[in-house]
Amino acid sequence: MTEVKVKKESTDPVDIENRIKELCQQFPHGITDQVIQNDMPHVEAQQRASAINRLLSVGQLDLLRNSGGLLYRLKDAQSTSKVKGSDNQEKLVYQIIEDAGNKGIWSRDIRYKSNLPLTEINKILKNLESKKLIKAVKSVAASKKKVYMLYNLQPDRSVTGGAWYSDQDFESEFVEVLNQQCFKFLQSKAEAARDSKQSPMVQRNSSFATSHEVWKYICELGISKVDLSMEDIETILNTLIFDGKVEMTIIAAKEGTVGSVDGQMKLYRGVNPIIQPTGLVKTPCGLCPVFDDCHEGGEISPSNCVYMAEWLDF
Amino acid sequence: MTAQEVRLSGLLLQEHFGDVVEKVGTRLIRSGVLTLRALAYETKLPLDLVKKSLCVLMQHGMCLFGAGRRGPAGPVEYRIISERILHMLRYPRYIYTAKSLYGDTGELIVEEILQRGQMTMSSTVKTVADRLTHNMPEGQSMDYSEVVSAFSRLVETHFLQRCPPTASAGSSSSGAVNTPLPAVKQPTEPEEHPECYKLPYINLTGQGKRRRSSEDGEADQRAAKKAKTDDSECGDEGIYWQVNFQRFHLHFRDQAIISAVSCKLDQTSSEIVRTMLRMSEVTTPAHAAFTQALSANEIFRALPSSYNIARPILDQYLTLLVDDPMEFVGKTGDSGGGMYVVNLHRALANLARATLESVVQERFGSRSARIFRLLLRKRHLEQKQVEDFAMVPAKEAKDMLYTLLSENLVQLQEIPKTPDYAPSRTFYLYTVNQLPTARLLLQHCYKTVGNLIERRLYETKENKRLLEKSQRIEAILASLQATGAEAAQLTEVEEMITAPERQQLESLRHHINKLDSSENQVDETIFLLESYINSTQAAR
Numbered sequence: 001m002t003e004v005k006v007k008k009e010s011t012d013p014v015d016i017e018n019r020i021k022e023l024c025q026q027f028p029h030g031i032t033d034q035v036i037q038n039d040m041p042h043v044e045a046q047q048r049a050s051a052i053n054r055l056l057s058v059g060q061l062d063l064l065r066n067s068g069g070l071l072y073r074l075k076d077a078q079s080t081s082k083v084k085g086s087d088n089q090e091k092l093v094y095q096i097i098e099d100a101g102n103k104g105i106w107s108r109d110i111r112y113k114s115n116l117p118l119t120e121i122n123k124i125l126k127n128l129e130s131k132k133l134i135k136a137v138k139s140v141a142a143s144k145k146k147v148y149m150l151y152n153l154q155p156d157r158s159v160t161g162g163a164w165y166s167d168q169d170f171e172s173e174f175v176e177v178l179n180q181q182c183f184k185f186l187q188s189k190a191e192a193a194r195d196s197k198q199s200p201m202v203q204r205n206s207s208f209a210t211s212h213e214v215w216k217y218i219c220e221l222g223i224s225k226v227d228l229s230m231e232d233i234e235t236i237l238n239t240l241i242f243d244g245k246v247e248m249t250i251i252a253a254k255e256g257t258v259g260s261v262d263g264q265m266k267l268y269r270g271v272n273p274i275i276q277p278t279g280l281v282k283t284p285c286g287l288c289p290v291f292d293d294c295h296e297g298g299e300i301s302p303s304n305c306v307y308m309a310e311w312l313d314f
Numbered sequence: 315m316t317a318q319e320v321r322l323s324g325l326l327l328q329e330h331f332g333d334v335v336e337k338v339g340t341r342l343i344r345s346g347v348l349t350l351r352a353l354a355y356e357t358k359l360p361l362d363l364v365k366k367s368l369c370v371l372m373q374h375g376m377c378l379f380g381a382g383r384r385g386p387a388g389p390v391e392y393r394i395i396s397e398r399i400l401h402m403l404r405y406p407r408y409i410y411t412a413k414s415l416y417g418d419t420g421e422l423i424v425e426e427i428l429q430r431g432q433m434t435m436s437s438t439v440k441t442v443a444d445r446l447t448h449n450m451p452e453g454q455s456m457d458y459s460e461v462v463s464a465f466s467r468l469v470e471t472h473f474l475q476r477c478p479p480t481a482s483a484g485s486s487s488s489g490a491v492n493t494p495l496p497a498v499k500q501p502t503e504p505e506e507h508p509e510c511y512k513l514p515y516i517n518l519t520g521q522g523k524r525r526r527s528s529e530d531g532e533a534d535q536r537a538a539k540k541a542k543t544d545d546s547e548c549g550d551e552g553i554y555w556q557v558n559f560q561r562f563h564l565h566f567r568d569q570a571i572i573s574a575v576s577c578k579l580d581q582t583s584s585e586i587v588r589t590m591l592r593m594s595e596v597t598t599p600a601h602a603a604f605t606q607a608l609s610a611n612e613i614f615r616a617l618p619s620s621y622n623i624a625r626p627i628l629d630q631y632l633t634l635l636v637d638d639p640m641e642f643v644g645k646t647g648d649s650g651g652g653m654y655v656v657n658l659h660r661a662l663a664n665l666a667r668a669t670l671e672s673v674v675q676e677r678f679g680s681r682s683a684r685i686f687r688l689l690l691r692k693r694h695l696e697q698k699q700v701e702d703f704a705m706v707p708a709k710e711a712k713d714m715l716y717t718l719l720s721e722n723l724v725q726l727q728e729i730p731k732t733p734d735y736a737p738s739r740t741f742y743l744y745t746v747n748q749l750p751t752a753r754l755l756l757q758h759c760y761k762t763v764g765n766l767i768e769r770r771l772y773e774t775k776e777n778k779r780l781l782e783k784s785q786r787i788e789a790i791l792a793s794l795q796a797t798g799a800e801a802a803q804l805t806e807v808e809e810m811i812t813a814p815e816r817q818q819l820e821s822l823r824h825h826i827n828k829l830d831s832s833e834n835q836v837d838e839t840i841f842l843l844e845s846y847i848n849s850t851q852a853a854r
Contacts, residue, residue, distance in 0.1 A: 175705045194580075201630045239705045242688045243680065244671065247639055274574040274640065278669045278842075279835030280755070281676035285762035286836075294765065302765040303772040312825045 016040065016051040024061065024073060031072055057088070089116060093124045097134050097148050104137055104147030177223060178236050183245055185209070185217050186270040208249075208267040211237060237268050247271050284311045315343055315396045318760040323399040325767045330402055331370055334359065338367040342377070342394045349382060349389040368392060374431035375477070375556060401559055403763065403837050408562050412473070419464040422446065424473070424557060432477050432554040435465060435513070466513050472596060475511060475558040560600055567845055568595075571661045574668075575635075575642055582621065583631055587642065589616050590656055601852040603659040609650025640664050659849045666752050666846035669839060673755060674723060681706055682714045686723065686746065694727060694743040715744060723751055749850055756843045763836050770829040777822050784819055787811055 023031050023039060036048060052072060055061040061072050096113050097105055111121050125148065128134045136146045186209055193207035215233045218224065240246040246268050253265040280286040284307040285294075294300045302308065315323070320343055328336040341357050342348060348356070354364045371377035376398045382391035405428050413421035422442045427433050439461045446456040468474045568591045576584030593616055594605035614628055623631075632654055635643040641660050647653035667690065675683035684704050689695060692703070701711045718724040729741040774781070790807050811819075 172705075172707055179705075199627060199630060200580075200582075200634055204634055235703075235705065238703065239684065242684045242691070242704060244683075244687055249639075272577050273668065273672075274578045275570075275665060275668045275672065276577075277676055278672045279832075279837070279839040280669075280759055280762060281673055282835050283762055283766065283832045285765050286673065286758075287677050291758070291761075294761075296768055302769040305765075305769070308765075308769055312828055313821070 016047060017055055020051060020055060020061070020072070029071075029073070033070060033072075036072075089114075089120060090124050090127060092116075093121065094128060094133065097128075098150055100147075100149060102149070102153060104149035106145060106147055110148070174224070175236070175239075178218065179239060179243075181218060181221060181223065182214055182233070182236055183240055183270065185214060186240075186246055186268055190270040204269075208269050211266045211268065214268065234266065237266075240268075244273060245270060284308050316757060316760070318757050318764065319396065319400065320344065322403075322760050322764045322767075323396065325764055326399055326402045329767070331367075334363055335367040335370055338364055339371060339376075339394065339399070342392060343396060343399075347382070347391045347393045349391050351389065353392065374398070398559075403833070404562075404841070406834055407566070407837065408557065408559075411562060411565060412468070416464055416467060419446065419461055420468060423461070423465055423468060427474065427555060427557050432556050434551065434554055435462075438555070439465060469511055469513055469555075472511060472558055472561045474555050475561075477554040477556045563841070563845065564595075564600065566841055567658070567662065570665055570842060571642065571656070571658075574640075574661070574665060578640060579634070579638065582623065583635055585618070585621055586613065586628070586631055586635070587656065589613060589618070590643070590654065592616075594656075601849065603849075604644070604646075604655040604657055607646050607653040607655050610652045610654065611650050613654070614651075662842075662846045662849050663748070665842050667748060669842055670723075670748070670751055670755065674718070678714065678717060681710070682718060685711065685714055686718065689724060689744055689746045690748065694745045696741060696743055700744060719744075722754060749847065752843050752846055756840065756847065759836055759840045759843065763833055763840070766829050766833050766836070770826055773822060773825055773829075777818065780815060780818060780822070783815075784811060 019040060020031075020036055023035060027035070033048075036052075040048075052061065055072075056063055063070065063072060092114050093110060093116070096110055107121060107125065110125075111118060114121070116124075125134070129136065132151055134148050135151050136148055138146055189209050190207040193203045196203065196206065198206075211230055211234050214237065215228070215230045218228065218233060237246060237248070241248055248269075249267050250264050251267060284305070285291060288294070288305075288307060290300055294302065294305070296302065320340065323343060324336055324340045327339045331339075337357050337359065338353065341353060345352075345356065350361070350364065350368075353368075354361050357364065368377060368379075371394070372379070376395055378393050378395065379390050380393075382388050408428065409421055409425050412424040416423075419442065422445055423438055426438055426441055439458055442461050443456045443458055446461075447454070450456065465474070568588075572584050572588045572591070575587045590605065590608055590613060593608055593612065598605045610629060610632060613632075614625055617623070617628070629652070632643070632645075632652065636645045636654070641657055641664075644655050644657050645652060646655055671683055671687055671690075674686045681704070685700060685706070688700065688704050695703070697712065697715065700706075700715065701708050704711065706714070715724065719726060723746070725745050725747060727743045727745050728735065729743060730736075731739045731741070787807060787810055791804065794803060794807065
């Protein structure tokens with residue numbers, strides 16, 4: 001009997017911690033101090049507090065606050081193992097980065113949120129990176145800015161720029177190639193329609209191509225290593241509109257027809273420009289880089305213009 | 315007038331009328347309204363020379379006179395109509411149009427009237443008949459009646475019109491100032507007169523007289539004298555005809571619209587638009603935004619018979635024209651099978667926009683043209699949005715935008731978030747305004763034409779010696795041939811021009827032709843931009 005008493009009376013810190021952990025597991029929403037006290041009435045407040053503090057510092061317990069008082073909750077086993085061995089500050093920084101999710105967070109923002117000095121932040125970030133818990137992704141908007149996010153997360157489209165960017169570089173040749181391919185497709189369709197010599201309405205309607213058709217054609221061509229969605233193709237087709245080579249109409253389509261988005265379909269058609277290059281640009285003055293400096297009697301004048309001399313002898 | 319316009323006007327006046335008229339003309343343009351004394355004083359020319367130059371300008375309809383600031387009792391003031399001087403650039407185009415519509419006869423009629431400014435019908439007919447007869451083979455001559463019929467056709471389609479009668483005709487010659495002169499500010503519009511397009515009755519029969527080359531000198535003088543005395547016999551003295559520039563301009567505008575439609579759609583659609591425009595030629599007022607509404611039935615009946623398209627096909631074409639994003643044709647109603655109008659102002663705006671885009675494309679490259687078109691469509695965009703829509707890498711987009719900004723083709727609009735315009739807290743939006751940009755390009759065009767004319771004058775001056783020599787040699791050759799010299803003498807004279815000189819002459823001719831033709835090409839751009847600017851101003 002005495003042994004049991006002795007055992008019971010010995011306030012082993014590890015026991016207390018384990019007991020608290022079991023209690024937390026019983027109540028996944030969190031336990032208050034009162035609950036621990038009820039369970040182990042013989043444990044003194046100081047010992048209780050030190051046990052709790054130890055658990056907190058190791059990172060197996062989460063400290064929360066609700067309207068009543070303080071709550072203690074068991075932390076995830078997985079995340080526990082991850083940050084084992086790190087200290088409070090690192091845990092804080094890690095939490096902030098985790099909250100930023102897909103988009104990542106800039107180092108200055110981390111500083112604001114955690115109120116830690118810059119040197120500390122840098123040290124912690126380097127630490128975490130070496131432990132392979134976070135990674136730095138270069139943002140495509142500002143090339144010098146680095147955002148941090150969790151290691152296994154896929155960076156968001158706004159950061160990497162989507163299909164047109166590979167390694168932060170805008171792929172202009174890729175865009176150009178796609179541009180030309182789409183234009184050729186639409187142009188050949190328009191020519192086929194024109195040669196068919198049917199009634200004009202039918203001719204015009206057959207020269208239209210939906211964005212879905214263009215998308216399928218480009219996918220089948222297989223010039224793209226990356227998967228392109230229909231929106232990507234539509235942005236390419238928009239650039240063709242801004243080149244003045246293509247025009248677009250929107251028609252109403254039944255829901256469920258292939259390629260319709262929200263009950264509409266976009267149709268594209270190759271067109272010819274409405275005027276020839278205008279008269280002004282057929283003269284050297286229209287293209288002259290020093291047009292504003294040219295006066296009769298000056299250094300640059302029509303009489304001694306080099307561009308004109310070359311153009312006249314052409 | 316802007317500085318470039320004044321410079322161009324000076325060059326044109328000098329080329330067509332000489333130095334004295336140029337001095338008087340530019341003085342008047344610069345100073346606005348002047349009296350005779352003031353004009354003579356400022357140009358430092360003798361009074362009779364100034365009077366003669368003013369007469370020349372008035373004859374061509376470029377100068378107006380009227381009561382001045384001091385009222386009818388004060389001295390007469392003179393004012394220049396600046397647009398008329400710039401129309402001189404377009405004379406070749408008018409003559410070419412007349413030729414394509416009415417053949418050689420029409421061409422010569424318009425050429426004569428343009429040269430003289432104003433002419434009576436009878437004198438025109440006689441001169442043109444003589445010129446045509448001169449070019450015809452021996453034994454044939456041009457009948458007056460043919461020329462008269464061409465003239466009347468020109469008047470019926472309003473290409474020629476009567477000059478408005480001046481109020482002081484007849485009384486100013488006697489020096490009396492009794493009749494009140496109209497104020498200078500309101501020139502009478504020729505169209506306000508009811509008889510503007512009425513042909514006078516003239517009894518003119520006969521044929522063109524061929525001029526013999528041997529009687530050149532005497533025949534000229536005799537013919538000139540005869541022309542003066544013949545006038546009074548024909549019954550139309552005092553009725554002078556001038557070219558109706560507005561009508562020619564409407565014709566050019568129609569041509570531009572038709573060619574745009576044929577480029578964008580196809581030949582048949584452009585024929586339909588041509589028919590529509592032809593039907594509303596004389597019924598639509600000059601600055602209207604739309605033509606008269608035409609029903610599909612009328613269009614069907616008026617189509618040229620070579621295009622026998624069925625009625626439903628015509629309806630389809632019309633529907634396609636209406637649906638086109640360029641909006642050349644609009645539908646205003648359903649009576650008579652559908653009422654259709656041609657949207658003139660919108661067509662002009664589209665043509666002007668295409669001109670601006672083509673200038674940007676040729677000057678700065680197709681990517682800058684893409685950015686320019688993007689801004690025209692989307693009005694206001696931020697730097698980042700421009701890069702995204704145009705799919706241009708950020709650095710290049712920035713570079714191009716700044717180049718366009720420095721050339722004033724693109725403007726920057728600042729929208730502040732805070733009352734102090736702190737740069738980090740304002741939105742900077744790029745935008746393109748079509749009308750001011752069109753005005754800017756128009757001034758560029760004027761400067762370009764001025765440069766081309768000056769270069770042409772310079773080239774001529776540089777090679778003056780050579781040109782004179784070749785002219786002398788040609789004169790010697792002609793006289794030798796007339797007096798029947800031997801072949802050896804002819805070749806001797808020809809060899810006086812050496813081969814390199816011949817080459818130089820050839821290249822000079824080539825240069826001058828090139829400069830001339832490019833003047834005409836720039837004039838086409840000038841016409842489009844001017845019509846667009848006038849149409850938007852008239853609409854306001």
